[in-house]
Amino acid sequence: MQKLILIFFVLTINVAxxxxxxxGKTLYxxxxxxxxxxxxxxxxxxxxxxxxxxxxxLKMTSEAFFGAYKMDxxxxxxxxxxxxxxxxxxxxxxxxxxxxxxxxxxxxxxxxKINLAGEALRYGNEISTKIAxxxxxxxxxxxxxxxxxxxGFAITSPIYGDVEKxxxxxxxxxxxxxxxxxxxKDDVVFIKGILLALNKRYEEGLENLEKSYSSYxxxxxxxxxxxxxxxxxxxxxxxxxxxxxxxKMYDKIDNKAEIPKEVAELLKF
Numbered sequence: 259m260q261k262l263i264l265i266f267f268v269l270t271i272n273v274a275x276x277x278x279x280x281x282g283k284t285l286y287x288x289x290x291x292x293x294x295x296x297x298x299x300x301x302x303x304x305x306x307x308x309x310x311x312x313x314x315x316l317k318m319t320s321e322a323f324f325g326a327y328k329m330d331x332x333x334x335x336x337x338x339x340x341x342x343x344x345x346x347x348x349x350x351x352x353x354x355x356x357x358x359x360x361x362x363x364x365x366x367x368x369x370x371k372i373n374l375a376g377e378a379l380r381y382g383n384e385i386s387t388k389i390a391x392x393x394x395x396x397x398x399x400x401x402x403x404x405x406x407x408x409x410g411f412a413i414t415s416p417i418y419g420d421v422e423k424x425x426x427x428x429x430x431x432x433x434x435x436x437x438x439x440x441x442x443k444d445d446v447v448f449i450k451g452i453l454l455a456l457n458k459r460y461e462e463g464l465e466n467l468e469k470s471y472s473s474y475x476x477x478x479x480x481x482x483x484x485x486x487x488x489x490x491x492x493x494x495x496x497x498x499x500x501x502x503x504x505x506k507m508y509d510k511i512d513n514k515a516e517i518p519k520e521v522a523e524l525l526k527f
Contacts, residue, residue, distance in 0.1 A: 279369055281306070286366045287334035294329035297322050298336050305339070311346055319343045334362035338370055345377060353377050357389070365400045372397065372406050379414075387417060405434035413449050416518075421456040428453055444473035448480065455483040456521075460490040481511045486525055501527070 278284045282302035289295050301322035308315045320343035326336035341355030356374040363370050375393035378386040391414050397407030408431035415424020428450045435442055451466030464487035467480065474480040488504035491497070505527055511517070517525070 282335075285335045286363045286370075287332055289326070289330040289333040289336070291330040291333075294326040294333055294336065297329065298326040298333070298339070301326065301336075301339060301343075305343065313347060316343050316347050320347065320349075332362065334359045334367075334370075337362065338367075338373075341377075342373070345373075353381070353386070360393070365396065368397065368401045368404055368406070371401075372410075375410055387414065390414060391418065403434065403437075405431040405438070405440070408434065409446065409449075412453060415453060416456060421453055425450070425453040425457050444470040448474050451487075452479065452483045455487050458490075460487045460494075463487045464491055478511055478513055478516065481507055482517055482521060482525075485511070486521060489525065489527070 282299060289298070301319050304315060304319045304322065308319065320340055323336050323340040323343060327333050327340060330336070337355050338359035341352045341359060344352035344355060353374075356370065356377055360367065360370040360374050371393045375390040375397075378390040378393070380386075390410070394407050394410035394414065397404055398411065399407075401407060408427040412424045412428035412431060415421050415427070428446070432442060432446060432450070435446065447466050448470040451463050451470060454460075454463035454466060457463075463483065467484045467487060470480070471484075485504050485507040488500055488507060492500035492504055508525060508527070
């Protein structure tokens with residue numbers, strides 16, 4: 259389950275920033291060092307101007323941000339933007355920068371925690387996954403009105419097997435999105451469909467997966483849980499056509515060896 263869920267997450271993750279923060283107008287650890295601030299502002303300007311994300315200029319930008327941090331080791335924003343530019347360069351050091359920046363920010367930044375958690379999940383190993391889950395729990399604790407902590411908890415639930423709590427959290431995420439008048443994206447509906455399937459609420463799972471069909475029909479995560487819901491609902495309704503549809507969906511799964519054991523045991527035709 260872990261590998262498939264992480265692949266799904268990487269496909270859907272969004273880098274999170276408020277516009278004012280991205281423009282360097284809001285800082286969490288503002289430096290009192292004029293030279294550090296000047297170098298940081300240069301980094302922001304060059305990052306903003308580099309609309310094509312040219313790697314040569316991204317490298318120069320990351321060096322500017324890191325130079326600002328070296329001038330002032332309390333300047334968490336400079337270190338965070340170092341991580342951000344390194345991430346754009348697919349540099350593995352991005353994770354360490356994100357982690358240290360979040361530590362320096364002392365739970366003041368939602369952006370730091372969201373991006374750190376997302377980057378950690380990209381690695382897909384036990385330690386990084388634990389970091390991601392911890393950061394989602396911290397978002398829930400320190401930023402309870404943000405949907406992102408609940409959504410992140412839900413998306414990691416199949417990894418940890420606490421799928422009932424995951425379903426509770428995806429519902430809380432949806433509630434928070436609605437309160438903020440943020441339209442639900444297909445990834446939210448999709449993960450809810452998976453969690454409903456794993457909680458054996460197959461009809462509701464089927465309904466949610468069908469809503470996200472157009473976006474995720476090519477993904478194995480979708481095919482696995484959609485086939486499962488189709489099969490179980492067809493058995494309850496004694497619907498031969500639906501069962502045939504489940505078989506066809508199952509046959510489309512590219513990596514059947516990656517189907518989690520607990521799900522594979524239920525996919526018996």
